[in-house]
Amino acid sequence: MYLCDMEMLDILIIGGGPIGLNCALEARKHHLDYLIIEKGTIVNSLYNYPLYMKFFSTAEKLEIGEIPFISAATKPGRQEALEYYQGITRQKGLNIHLYEKVLNVLRHDGYFQIKTTKTSYQAKNVIIATGFYDIPNLMEIPGEELPKVKHYYTEPYPYAQQKIVVVGSSNSAVDAALETYRKGAEVTMIIRHAEISPNVKYWVKPDIENRIAEGSIKAHFHSALVEIKEHSVIFGDENGILQEIDNDFVLAMTGYLPDFDFLKNSGIELQGDCLNPFYHPETMETNVKNLYLAGVVCGGKDTHLWFIENSRIHAEMIVNDIISKSN
Incomplete structure (x- = not known):
């Protein structure tokens, strides 16, 4: 009442x-x-x-x-x-x-x-x-409005056997990368900084760093997305060199x-x-x-x-x- x-x-x-x-x-x-x-x-x-x-x-x-x-x-x-x-x-x-x-x-x-x-x-x-x-803290880039772009992540099952780009290196990004990888996704992380965030949970940080080191999860540091297309994304590094990779979903864990x-x-x-x-x-x-x-x-x-x-x-x-x- x-x-x-x-x-x-x-x-x-x-x-x-x-x-x-x-x-x-x-x-x-x-x-x-x-x-x-x-x-x-x-x-x-x-x-x-x-x-x-x-x-x-x-x-x-x-x-x-x-x-x-x-x-x-x-x-x-x-x-x-x-x-x-x-x-x-x-x-x-x-x-x-x-x-x-x-x-x-x-x-x-x-x-x-x-x-x-x-x-x-x-x-x-x-x-x-x-x-x-x-x-969500938007990236404000072309294609961010596409349905394949998710600013919230709940569970890994929808992304099984899909090409996933995870944006960010905080706890939410690391959790999404590890969980989707373990359900069969092909995971690429796009990270603005030189390393995984030091604020990542201490029991998770070695896991993501080891998966990156062995190549199970790809990571591009000093990089940022510049455009999202229906079946691919374009990102650039600190030198302005652009790369385009195939992609099914973007998990924008940008805060x-x-x-x-x-x-x-x-x-x-x-x-x-x-x-x-x-x-x-x-x-x-x-x-x-x-x-x-x-x-x-x-x-x-x-x-x-x-x-x-x-x-x-x-x-x-x-x-x-x-x-x-x-x-």
Whole structure:
């Protein structure tokens, strides 16, 4: 049942990921009226992760609300995380509206009007905890719009016995390359840098480097795609020399970005080349009074700056600031 448009919430939380849920738990602990608005399912970004993904973090570093995360494996996977976070939402009866997208956040005199695809709400405070997984970082090259180009990777089976180009050298690119190779794909990696990213999970990095060294997976370093065709791709190296190779699918694991237009339209200042949103590091409040940021969205284009484990504290910081203002 939806709240009446005239009811004033203490906090409206945009985003039902782990950090958004943690903000709700913190608000609930202090008896504040809150609501989470999530455009997909609970922890929607995790739901869209590759099916067999393993977290870099151990289970205890993914915990929220002081609720134990029990995992049989040292590194929990996607399904365990979904069970954990969705289980918390059920068990705690968190107030969350799913499959409802926030369209805009407008500040009025002392409160916010929040319009969604279903209705509108009023809140004294708003927390944006939207993550970054919904907008692909496009290569902006000819042919990127072709159906064979995928910016999201879930599982290797569709690519069996196909010629695959994987763009990038981060964890997502390495996982896609190794998994599709082991299901019979002919894999070529196109990598801008001189080596596989040093941030790749330590138990996976030797695997991809050995597969490249033995020639099982081809890798072109200091290279970039310049055009994608229906049955081939063209890439160039640092000297501008172009090569064309046969290709069935392109897995463009080029990363993702926060919704900068939404942040700007909410009145938040974006700074520098990385479009870092302005916020006070002690409170997480933006330049807009009573509008807060939480989680990975705080990093702008630098989406490797914040993780679940180091941004869990944002919930407590924000709620403490809200309570201090009301005293």
